[in-house]
Amino acid sequence: MRSEGSPLLLKIAALACVAFLHVPLLLIFLYAFTTEEKSFQFPPPGYTTKWFGVVWERQDIWDAIGLSVKVAGIATVLALILGTCAAAAISRAKFFGRDHISLLFILPIALPGIVTGIALRSTFGIMDIPFSTWTIVLGHTTFCMVVVYNNVLARFRRTSGSMIEASMDLGADGFQTFRYVVLPQIASALLAGGMLAFALSFDEVIVTTFTAGQQSTLPIWMLNELIRPRQRPITNVVAIFVIAVTFIPILAAYYLTREGEHTAGAGK
Amino acid sequence: MATAVSFQKISRYFGPVRAVDDVTLDIAEGEFFAMLGPSGSGKTTCLRLIAGFEQPTSGHMEIFGVTSEGVPPYQRNVNTVFQDYALFPHMTVLDNVAYGLMVKGIDKPTRHRKALEALTLVALGSFGSRRPSQLSGGQRQRVALARALVNEPKVLLLDEPLGALDLKLREQMQVELKALQRNLGITFVFVTHDQGEALSMADRVAIFNDGRIVQVGSPEDIYERPNTKFVADFVGSSNVLSPAFSKAAGGPEKWASLRPEKIGILPARAKPSPGQQGASAKIIAAHYQGSVTRFNTRTANGEVINVTVPSSLGKFAEGDEIMLHWPKEALHIMAGEA
Ligand SMILES: Nc1ncnc2c1ncn2[C@@H]1O[C@H](COP(=O)(O)OP(=O)(O)OP(=O)(O)O)[C@@H](O)[C@H]1O
Numbered sequence: 007m008r009s010e011g012s013p014l015l016l017k018i019a020a021l022a023c024v025a026f027l028h029v030p031l032l033l034i035f036l037y038a039f040t041t042e043e044k045s046f047q048f049p050p051p052g053y054t055t056k057w058f059g060v061v062w063e064r065q066d067i068w069d070a071i072g073l074s075v076k077v078a079g080i081a082t083v084l085a086l087i088l089g090t091c092a093a094a095a096i097s098r099a100k101f102f103g104r105d106h107i108s109l110l111f112i113l114p115i116a117l118p119g120i121v122t123g124i125a126l127r128s129t130f131g132i133m134d135i136p137f138s139t140w141t142i143v144l145g146h147t148t149f150c151m152v153v154v155y156n157n158v159l160a161r162f163r164r165t166s167g168s169m170i171e172a173s174m175d176l177g178a179d180g181f182q183t184f185r186y187v188v189l190p191q192i193a194s195a196l197l198a199g200g201m202l203a204f205a206l207s208f209d210e211v212i213v214t215t216f217t218a219g220q221q222s223t224l225p226i227w228m229l230n231e232l233i234r235p236r237q238r239p240i241t242n243v244v245a246i247f248v249i250a251v252t253f254i255p256i257l258a259a260y261y262l263t264r265e266g267e268h269t270a271g272a273g274k
Numbered sequence: 275m276a277t278a279v280s281f282q283k284i285s286r287y288f289g290p291v292r293a294v295d296d297v298t299l300d301i302a303e304g305e306f307f308a309m310l311g312p313s314g315s316g317k318t319t320c321l322r323l324i325a326g327f328e329q330p331t332s333g334h335m336e337i338f339g340v341t342s343e344g345v346p347p348y349q350r351n352v353n354t355v356f357q358d359y360a361l362f363p364h365m366t367v368l369d370n371v372a373y374g375l376m377v378k379g380i381d382k383p384t385r386h387r388k389a390l391e392a393l394t395l396v397a398l399g400s401f402g403s404r405r406p407s408q409l410s411g412g413q414r415q416r417v418a419l420a421r422a423l424v425n426e427p428k429v430l431l432l433d434e435p436l437g438a439l440d441l442k443l444r445e446q447m448q449v450e451l452k453a454l455q456r457n458l459g460i461t462f463v464f465v466t467h468d469q470g471e472a473l474s475m476a477d478r479v480a481i482f483n484d485g486r487i488v489q490v491g492s493p494e495d496i497y498e499r500p501n502t503k504f505v506a507d508f509v510g511s512s513n514v515l516s517p518a519f520s521k522a523a524g525g526p527e528k529w530a531s532l533r534p535e536k537i538g539i540l541p542a543r544a545k546p547s548p549g550q551q552g553a554s555a556k557i558i559a560a561h562y563q564g565s566v567t568r569f570n571t572r573t574a575n576g577e578v579i580n581v582t583v584p585s586s587l588g589k590f591a592e593g594d595e596i597m598l599h600w601p602k603e604a605l606h607i608m609a610g611e612a
């Protein structure tokens with residue numbers, strides 16, 4: 007019934023959309039192998055894999071990758087801890103203004119990154135905090151925390167509050183209750199939230215621009231590199247690497263949360 | 275007999291809501307104690323006060339003679355069977371039951387053996403390896419019971435444990451719970467809003483209304499001698515008669531109750547024998563119920579009185595003018611105001 011009802015035009019539009027989204031991705035792959043290094047001409051004059059070797063040799067790329075992984079890793083860990091605590095407080099406790107505070111938590115992801123960036127930069131300026139890896143981490147934690155918070159909060163809403171009381175009733179103190187009852191139930195939400203947070207942090211540009219100072223994370227390095235006319239295909243090689251690093255966790259997170267919902271539904 | 279739980283002028287307010295209002299109560303050791311009352315009357319809050327999930331706003335509580343102020347739930351020798359059972363979905367049934375022993379640091383073989391014993395006690399010995407989601411409602415209820423009992427609590431709190439079960443299963447579980455309580459000798463505090471359940475299972479019943487206890491007594495006390503109109507109405511089937519009626523019958527001007535089966539029917543204008551009281555009335559409806567027939571009658575003053583008589587005497591029909599009569603002492607004058 008449905009497909010019968012959707013006219014040809016709609017199908018074409020859908021195809022065009024898919025093409026619009028994915029053809030640029032394909033081009034990135036294509037030009038990672040081109041022999042022409044100054045401009046992207048179509049079709050590429052020849053094909054080579056030498057750019058992979060060039061990337062392998064360049065220390066500035068490894069530095070950028072190292073910084074990005076470090077920042078994303080620390081921001082994710084901080085986000086996991088802070089996001090879980092915030093979600094627990096919001097879902098369990100009843101206090102005045104709870105809903106407003108909940109909104110405040112989600113705001114950083116709704117705000118344009120440029121606002122977050124400027125806000126952080128002026129704060130660091132006012133407080134005389136020098137730019138460092140830690141200022142980047144701080145900037146990233148603001149939006150990473152939101153992702154974790156949302157995931158964990160959704161899971162908390164689904165688990166019954168009386169389970170925590172049951173655990174206390176059976177003699178478990180707060181720590182044991184967290185360890186044996188709460189943690190197993192939010193584990194997959196934490197994993198999914200953590201992976202999303204990592205992926206978000208890994209390719210963040212805007213907030214990073216405002217909080218990085220002289221250092222380059224991988225996305226910033228790529229931006230700078232694109233402006234130069236030399237050895238262009240190496241950015242494509244790095245882009246492929248970025249796609250792999252961010253896409254795999256997002257895909258995994260998607261399947262993990264889906265499965266989590268599935269098992270929670272079966273428990274009813 | 276020792277006092278298991280003692281409420282001394284306990285109140286618990288939530289802002290302006292007086293969930294529990296100045297309750298004084300002693301629950302004896304080994305007793306099956308039921309808390310009965312309409313929705314929102316404070317029964318669950320009372321249980322949560324005993325379990326330690328709530329702290330009283332004022333008043334003093336003792337559990338087996340020990341002041342319970344400031345004692346957290348996990349240090350009270352009290353366990354709860356929750357209304358929604360609150361089983362842990364990520365653990366097997368056996369691990370659920372063994373949970374209380376695990377957090378106390380008892381080794382695995384011992385706690386699994388004890389958990390299996392508890393499961394056997396509730397006739398679920400072979401279900402240990404399942405997950406809670408693979409059990410029926412009645413089975414989950416019994417797992418929740420086993421999980422509480424394995425800790426050998428001195429007091430077991432049950433918050434409408436049978437509420438989610440269908441009628442047949444509920445009746446079966448009532449019998450099993452009662453037998454279990456007798457055998458184990460544990461104090462049960464049982465919350466329900468089903469009067470039949472409270473009266474048939476409990477040694478004593480407390481009737482709650484608006485956060486207060488309006489009457490405490492044996493099921494017979496509550497049923498035969500309700501002390502307020504509220505109790506008579508709530509506990510069911512008794513006739514509640516106005517103060518004017520009591521006065522006309524020669525008593526004080528107070529609400530009274532009169533059980534339907536204590537009343538007999540005579541033809542109109544017949545005279546009740548000595549020691550009996552009477553009132554003329556008209557039958558407004560007759561319901562044949564097998565061995566008995568139930569008549570709804572109305573007196574000249576508009577008082578509605580239900581009467582149950584053996585069907586073998588059933589020579590009366592709807593619309594008949596009749597004379598109701600009952601032994602003088604059957605008219606129970608209620609002490610309370612409302
Ligand atoms: N945490 C709370 N915050 C505010 N009010 C509460 C809270 N817990 C209970 N109340 C209020 O206290 C009153 C008594 O509630 P309680 O749950 O004890 O009733 P109950 O007798 O168990 O009712 P039910 O038969 O419906 O379970 C109700 O008016 C309820 O709204």
Ligand SMILES: [Mg+2]
Pocket residue numbers: 317318319
């Ligand atoms: Mg309740």
